[in-house]
Amino acid sequence: MTYLNLVILFVPLIFLLWLAQMADKQRSEDKRGLAIVVHLLLGMMWGLLALIGVLLLLMGIAYTRYADTASLSTLYHAQGMEPEEVIHVMHLLPKIGLGLVLLALAGLTLLLPPVRRLLARAMPHDPNSATVAVTWAFSVLILVNMWLITGIGMETASQALTNAPDVAPIQMILQLWLQNGLMALMALVGVGWLSRRSWPQVRQRLGLVWPGWRKIMLGIYLGLGAFVLLFPLMLLLEKLGLDTDPNVDALTQKLIGPLLDSMFGIITLGAAAALGEELTFRGALQPRFGIVFTAAIFALTHNQYGISVATLVVFLLGLALGWTRKRTNTTTTFFFHAIYNIAIGLIGHFVH
Numbered sequence: 001m002t003y004l005n006l007v008i009l010f011v012p013l014i015f016l017l018w019l020a021q022m023a024d025k026q027r028s029e030d031k032r033g034l035a036i037v038v039h040l041l042l043g044m045m046w047g048l049l050a051l052i053g054v055l056l057l058l059m060g061i062a063y064t065r066y067a068d069t070a071s072l073s074t075l076y077h078a079q080g081m082e083p084e085e086v087i088h089v090m091h092l093l094p095k096i097g098l099g100l101v102l103l104a105l106a107g108l109t110l111l112l113p114p115v116r117r118l119l120a121r122a123m124p125h126d127p128n129s130a131t132v133a134v135t136w137a138f139s140v141l142i143l144v145n146m147w148l149i150t151g152i153g154m155e156t157a158s159q160a161l162t163n164a165p166d167v168a169p170i171q172m173i174l175q176l177w178l179q180n181g182l183m184a185l186m187a188l189v190g191v192g193w194l195s196r197r198s199w200p201q202v203r204q205r206l207g208l209v210w211p212g213w214r215k216i217m218l219g220i221y222l223g224l225g226a227f228v229l230l231f232p233l234m235l236l237l238e239k240l241g242l243d244t245d246p247n248v249d250a251l252t253q254k255l256i257g258p259l260l261d262s263m264f265g266i267i268t269l270g271a272a273a274a275l276g277e278e279l280t281f282r283g284a285l286q287p288r289f290g291i292v293f294t295a296a297i298f299a300l301t302h303n304q305y306g307i308s309v310a311t312l313v314v315f316l317l318g319l320a321l322g323w324t325r326k327r328t329n330t331t332t333t334f335f336f337h338a339i340y341n342i343a344i345g346l347i348g349h350f351v352h
Contacts, residue, residue: 060093180276219335
């Protein structure tokens with residue numbers, strides 16, 4: 001993903017969060033104009049997704065029933081495309097389209113006040129908040145992304161990524177810092193920065209404190225401890241044959257392999273990811289949605305693993321980070337997460 005694509009992806013999300021925070025500020029003044037705008041935008045987003053899903057569903061059905069596969073294979077060959085891959089994806093379109101429609105309906109359902117009030121019984125958030133509505137929407141978008149990856153199949157996704165041009169390590173490092181920097185900005189704006197909270201209030205809401213030596217060392221110990229426990233667990237589960245999909249390794253290698261060739265890349269894998277993900281998940285999301293839900297969404301954002309043992313390990317890591325955030329602060333989880341990722345990166349470097 002290029003720098004421009006990252007900006008195009010994140011800027012609308014950040015703006016929507018800022019607008020939702022402004023709507024919540026208005027609500028405290030008994031005004032609802034911006035809240036209506038936020039809900040209309042979310043409704044339009046889910047309507048568009050549903051429309052895309054219906055179109056994919058109809059295209060897939062039409063292709064399956066009426067397409068001349070032999071003629072199309074010749075055409076694909078002439079254009080330098082792999083006909084087997086294209087035909088495979090086309091046959092999956094009805095499944096993918098139906099999934100998108102169902103997820104769009106789920107997103108629309110989460111806009112309903114009775115549904116949000118029901119969910120608020122299990123999670124400590126304000127069901128009438130526009131920011132909460134946007135957060136629910138983002139959670140469903142993560143499921144949409146995961147569905148697209150698993151819907152087309154890990155093998156197809158792996159082949160498509162393998163055929164893509166290689167990215168230079170320095171470019172990958174810069175992209176990772178930009179992506180996580182934008183995630184961090186999204187977390188700051190999402191808790192009220194530049195809208196209704198001062199900077200000290202934002203830091204308090206996110207659980208950010210000055211990183212004294214005790215907090216740094218605690219984070220380091222916890223990160224190493226999690227690595228010592230979770231990495232052997234993953235190897236054991238793989239040894240037992242519970243994770244046999246080679247495409248997960250191929251996707252992971254393509255996405256982060258070049259980072260493992262240098263210490264700067266490995267440190268980036270730890271520090272950049274910890275910055276964006278900890279501010280977003282443990283800092284902004286967890287205080288409103290709880291440890292388990294936050295850990296689940298955190299795991300699903302790692303869609304390169306599909307649904308695999310690696311996803312389970314990331315979920316367990318999320319639970320450990322969540323417990324640490326609850327007992328300490330987000331600053332400690334930053335060091336925890338960074339050291340864990342660096343340890344994984346070092347292992348990958350020596351077996352790479």
